[in-house]
Amino acid sequence: MHYGIDIGGTKIEIARFDADWERLDHWRQPTPAADGEALLDTLSAMVAEADRRTGDAGTLGIGVPGVIDPQGRLIAANLPGLRHLSIVTALASRFARPIALENDSRCFIVSEIGPGGSAEGAQHAFGAILGTGAGGGAVVDGRLLRGSGGFAGEWGHLPLSASARDRYSLPALACGCGLEGCLERYVSGPGLVRLHRHFGGDAATAEEWHRDWLAGASAAVLAHECHLDLLGEALANVVKLLAPQIIVLGGGLSALECLLDGLPGALSRHLFPGIATPRIVRSRFGDASGVRGAAMQGAALAQRPANDRTAPSE
């Protein structure tokens, strides 16, 4: 049996999977506010309950919204109570099993190349999550790419190109990461709304922008064209660097047909001859990929020899 845990800002979800990756059950608890010890207690209780249901100890993987340093500590997480807390070390003393800890955007692509995923079996894949932010993860030569420090795949914090900024007279927006002009500020859900305002629209949400776009409102149409162009350029850069055969889109914006329809053309305009445009598909598991990918990472870690279980980002 394999367990996956997804720690979010407001809730923690755990799911149990069988050997064929069918989800047997799942349940949730509120995320304890800004308190590492309370969080560890909650995680422990959830794993203990999973063991009780299984009648045995399952493998364990945990997905978190943040960057994990080589010591297994969370940095730059949206969960202040968890910062600098070594979840793996703390939990390993409570449960006698290897524990995989992975960024939730990386869990997303692991789940999508796994059984039943929209990129099942792909050896070269990129997951791009377009929700409140723009997260991502890459699989290269069949392996999840982590790199030094474990943050490989953070395409949302690449800068908007100067030519794109000039083309649309876009302002340089400050990003939560501390840099300026990060793509995330323009291509995420809130980014699309910002573009709409930039072209004179007044939508407060991506849904409102979409309603205006369906009605043919010029600001909404311009925002859509600009958004596709920025996204196409950004993903073309990813393609030149990592050569994925398939790009899996997740997050709220991936539900938009107009995005999926327009993106291959927008992307190919920023590639040079000889590079094929990868297939672009919508994720199969969506929000459930956090627990699923985490569980797959936990199962993979448990299969490795005990002397080869160093933290993945080391």
Ligand SMILES: [Zn+2]
């Ligand atoms: Zn940034």
